[in-house]
Amino acid sequence: MAPFAYGKSMMFAAAAALALPTVSLSTAALANKANDTLVYASDSEPENISPYHNNLREGVIVAHLVWETLINRNPKTGEYEPQLATAWKWIDPVTLELTLRQGVTFHDGSPFTADDVVFTFNYVLTPEAKVVTKQNVEWMAGADKIDDHTVRVRLKGPFPAALEYLSGPTPIYPAAYFKKVGLDGFSKAPIGTGPYRITAVENGKGVKMEKFKGYWKGSPLGDPSIGKIEFRVIPDGETRMAELMTGGVDWIWRVPKDQADQLKAVPNVTVLSAETMRVGFLQFDAAGRTAADTPMKNDKVRQAVAYAIDRPAMVKNLVGGGARVMHSACFIDQIGCTDDGVPRYEYNPDKARKLLAEAGYPNGFDTDLYAYRERDYAEAVVGYLRAVGIRANLRFLKYAAMREAARAGKVPLEYQTWGSFSVNDASAFTGVWFKENEDDMSRDPKVKALLEKADTTTDTAARKDLYKQALSMIAEKGYLLPLFSYPSNYAFSSDLSFTAQADELPRFYTAHWK
Amino acid sequence: MLAFLLRRLAVALSVVLTVSVIAFLLLHLSGDLATDLAGPEASPEQVARVRVEYGLDQPLMVQYGQWLAGAARFDFGRSFYFRESVASLLGDRIPITLKLGAIALGLALAVAIPLGALAAVKRGSWFDRAALAFCALGQAVPTFWLGLTLIIIFAVNLRWLPVSGNATWSHYVLPSVALGWYAIPAVMRLTRNGMLDVMASDYIRTARAKGLRPHTVIFKHALRNAVVPVVALAAVQFGFMLGGSIVVEAVFSLQGLGQLAWEAIARKDFPVVQAIVMLLATIYILLTFLADLLNAWLDPRIRVA
Numbered sequence: 001m002a003p004f005a006y007g008k009s010m011m012f013a014a015a016a017a018l019a020l021p022t023v024s025l026s027t028a029a030l031a032n033k034a035n036d037t038l039v040y041a042s043d044s045e046p047e048n049i050s051p052y053h054n055n056l057r058e059g060v061i062v063a064h065l066v067w068e069t070l071i072n073r074n075p076k077t078g079e080y081e082p083q084l085a086t087a088w089k090w091i092d093p094v095t096l097e098l099t100l101r102q103g104v105t106f107h108d109g110s111p112f113t114a115d116d117v118v119f120t121f122n123y124v125l126t127p128e129a130k131v132v133t134k135q136n137v138e139w140m141a142g143a144d145k146i147d148d149h150t151v152r153v154r155l156k157g158p159f160p161a162a163l164e165y166l167s168g169p170t171p172i173y174p175a176a177y178f179k180k181v182g183l184d185g186f187s188k189a190p191i192g193t194g195p196y197r198i199t200a201v202e203n204g205k206g207v208k209m210e211k212f213k214g215y216w217k218g219s220p221l222g223d224p225s226i227g228k229i230e231f232r233v234i235p236d237g238e239t240r241m242a243e244l245m246t247g248g249v250d251w252i253w254r255v256p257k258d259q260a261d262q263l264k265a266v267p268n269v270t271v272l273s274a275e276t277m278r279v280g281f282l283q284f285d286a287a288g289r290t291a292a293d294t295p296m297k298n299d300k301v302r303q304a305v306a307y308a309i310d311r312p313a314m315v316k317n318l319v320g321g322g323a324r325v326m327h328s329a330c331f332i333d334q335i336g337c338t339d340d341g342v343p344r345y346e347y348n349p350d351k352a353r354k355l356l357a358e359a360g361y362p363n364g365f366d367t368d369l370y371a372y373r374e375r376d377y378a379e380a381v382v383g384y385l386r387a388v389g390i391r392a393n394l395r396f397l398k399y400a401a402m403r404e405a406a407r408a409g410k411v412p413l414e415y416q417t418w419g420s421f422s423v424n425d426a427s428a429f430t431g432v433w434f435k436e437n438e439d440d441m442s443r444d445p446k447v448k449a450l451l452e453k454a455d456t457t458t459d460t461a462a463r464k465d466l467y468k469q470a471l472s473m474i475a476e477k478g479y480l481l482p483l484f485s486y487p488s489n490y491a492f493s494s495d496l497s498f499t500a501q502a503d504e505l506p507r508f509y510t511a512h513w514k
Numbered sequence: 515m516l517a518f519l520l521r522r523l524a525v526a527l528s529v530v531l532t533v534s535v536i537a538f539l540l541l542h543l544s545g546d547l548a549t550d551l552a553g554p555e556a557s558p559e560q561v562a563r564v565r566v567e568y569g570l571d572q573p574l575m576v577q578y579g580q581w582l583a584g585a586a587r588f589d590f591g592r593s594f595y596f597r598e599s600v601a602s603l604l605g606d607r608i609p610i611t612l613k614l615g616a617i618a619l620g621l622a623l624a625v626a627i628p629l630g631a632l633a634a635v636k637r638g639s640w641f642d643r644a645a646l647a648f649c650a651l652g653q654a655v656p657t658f659w660l661g662l663t664l665i666i667i668f669a670v671n672l673r674w675l676p677v678s679g680n681a682t683w684s685h686y687v688l689p690s691v692a693l694g695w696y697a698i699p700a701v702m703r704l705t706r707n708g709m710l711d712v713m714a715s716d717y718i719r720t721a722r723a724k725g726l727r728p729h730t731v732i733f734k735h736a737l738r739n740a741v742v743p744v745v746a747l748a749a750v751q752f753g754f755m756l757g758g759s760i761v762v763e764a765v766f767s768l769q770g771l772g773q774l775a776w777e778a779i780a781r782k783d784f785p786v787v788q789a790i791v792m793l794l795a796t797i798y799i800l801l802t803f804l805a806d807l808l809n810a811w812l813d814p815r816i817r818v819a
Contacts, residue, residue: 044777047595047596048596135557203596203598203603204607205679232679233767233769234678234767235767235773235776236678236764238665238765239662239677239678239767242662242665242666242669242670242677246669246670246673246676248676248677248679400546400550404546404549437557438557438558
């Protein structure tokens with residue numbers, strides 16, 4: 001975002017309001033429906049189009065248009081469905097055998113076989129591959145070919161989230177082509193088996209794609225409808241908005257609440273607010289690393305903070321449509337995540353004051369609240385804390401600086417958010433914040449032990465129960481106060497039929513013109 | 515003249531070196547590069563790996579020395595972000611920025627010189643005052659604001675021109691106006707003052723006395739002499755424009771050097787930022803140096819200074 005974003009949006013707000021009458025008079029149709037070309041814009045471009053070699057959301061979108069994974073997670077039901085693999089079974093807790101689909105071809109016409117799967121997984125596990133997000137692949141030990149259409153994936157240890165990872169950040173590459181052109185060649189002219197094929201990768205400008213005519217029938221992704229898809233990089237938020245208003249682009253996202261409200265009044269533009277997996281939360285120095293006598297070590301102080309914050313009011317007035325209040329230390333729809341039976345803290349400032357007095361702070365105390373995004377949310381938290389006597393001083397830092405301070409044990413109270421990498425499993429949340437690693441500020445060995453057991457238990461019911469125990473312990477002790485899920489605002493041409501999912505992954509292969 | 519030239523060259527080179535040191539230090543002071551590069555969701559081991567991989571575990575002096583040794587051979591290293599050498603990345607983007615800068619400067623001169631000349635001829639009139647007010651406004655308006663206002667008027671409301679991109683010549687119109695706007699006041703004032711000086715000189719009086727038509731006197735005799743210092747100023751303004759295009763390119767989504775700089779800063783793509791800062795500083799210093807030479811050649815009094 002530009003450094004001058006605040007002033008600009010105010011100005012654009014006024015100007016866009018002035019623009020409305022003229023826009024409504026304009027009869028110019030949005031040209032892109034006529035061209036059967038969907039143009040979507042975002043602010044950044046992936047450093048490398050190869051999905052294993054970038055960690056940007058824009059890269060993930062392209063990855064799901066151009067490549068396919070072995071398994072598909074149905075975004076509606078959450079069920080795992082066959083995609084490039086038609087069936088799979090666990091030989092033992094660390095060996096998964098998959099039967100591969102026949103008759104699938106890559107964009108260059110070469111057939112998809114077991115060699116491609118074995119090559120892809122073994123390649124991304126080598127240090128030379130320099131995979132950007134190593135946790136996406138490091139749970140695997142390797143892959144072996146059984147026959148042309150059967151492979152076995154070996155795991156380093158029992159890993160119940162394996163199917164989730166196989167349906168997300170592990171696309172299959174064409175072995176022969178990749179070996180021929182290398183990573184540099186592949187990132188300039190990449191091919192996959194997905195519903196769209198890349199026709200141009202333009203550094204700084206974006207990516208052009210068209211419908212792959214040889215795409216296999218009966219895919220769980222459905223038959224792609226739109227002929228051409230173009231991704232355009234437009235760094236400036238107001239410029240993206242102007243492009244959408246003039247029909248230069250058909251789809252934008254991450255629109256701030258104020259701009260979204262203005263765009264709702266623009267004809268030919270549809271605004272959609274949808275929930276995402278990102279959860280905002282407060283984290284406390286329960287381990288007492290900032291000072292031996294920090295109030296944050298006291299269970300009652302942390303509980304008091306939980307009672308002091310009116311989360312439903314924050315959702316209603318600040319965060320906006322699509323957000324939900326969270327009660328557990330994970331995103332509620334993740335597998336293993338539950339708030340059933342987990343202690344809840346309703347807004348009750350009197351109780352907060354009483355707990356503070358019981359904890360030995362009848363007159364409250366001074367503390368620092370560290371935050372790195374959505375300053376207004378952090379300021380609201382400061383306001384609620386002051387109302388019960390906790391004089392919090394806001395320290396607003398860049399993400400890297402805040403994390404450095406937190407990891408060095410200098411942060412008493414922190415406003416954090418976590419998107420779980422879109423992995424639909426509670427381990428992707430709790431594993432980061434509670435397993436006595438650097439980001440764990442409570443460092444409770446009991447929580448860690450429960451989570452470790454949960455992460456590696458393959459029996460679904462037993463696993464759920466373990467997470468429930470861990471999440472209840474976290475809530476009871478007030479180690480982490482979940483606030484709410486984040487919404488994302490999408491704005492797009494009214495000619496376009498588009499639906500959003502919580503994993504913040506726009507699936508343009510399901511979009512179509514009205 | 516040679517001593518003057520060498521002295522100026524030495525100053526220019528030391529400025530380039532100073533700029534490189536400052537840029538280097540500022541980038542390193544802005545937080546831990548390895549943490550940023552590894553991304554928000556990276557583990558400590560990944561951060562440590564990145565630190566070694568990019569040589570960020572070396573002492574600052576060593577890192578700077580290595581960078582400088584490479585830069586002297588036009589090897590600016592590889593981008594942290596793109597899988598490309600910085601040199602080829604810059605090579606792709608420079609033409610767009612130069613094109614934008616040249617059009618913007620052309621526009622600015624085409625507006626500012628006639629305006630300045632007319633203001634001088636009609637000194638004290640409403641036109642002169644209006645031109646000076648326009649100058650003050652031109653200098654006060656922030657570039658991003660002007661850019662967005664132009665987009666709202668000409669792209670969103672009137673729909674005459676495209677909002678962003680660089681596909682056709684029409685995409686360059688709005689960004690060139692936004693960028694050139696800033697150069698107009700300085701050029702106009704200099705033209706106006708130069709014209710006022712020249713108009714008061716003896717040879718203009720002679721020309722008038724000969725009975726030459728006012729047009730001939732103003733354009734053939736006066737303006738030609740008055741715009742000489744403008745040439746030097748234009749060189750400096752061109753340097754300013756290359757720097758100013760960072761904002762304009764971001765607003766209009768032009769894939770030039772400015773946008774690359776902006777993205778590189780946001781991504782902490784240190785080799786790219788450093789190379790762009792050096793490139794822009796060198797161009798700017800080179801232009802200033804040329805302007806100095808031009809002035810010295812025109813006016814011998816400067817040479818002894």
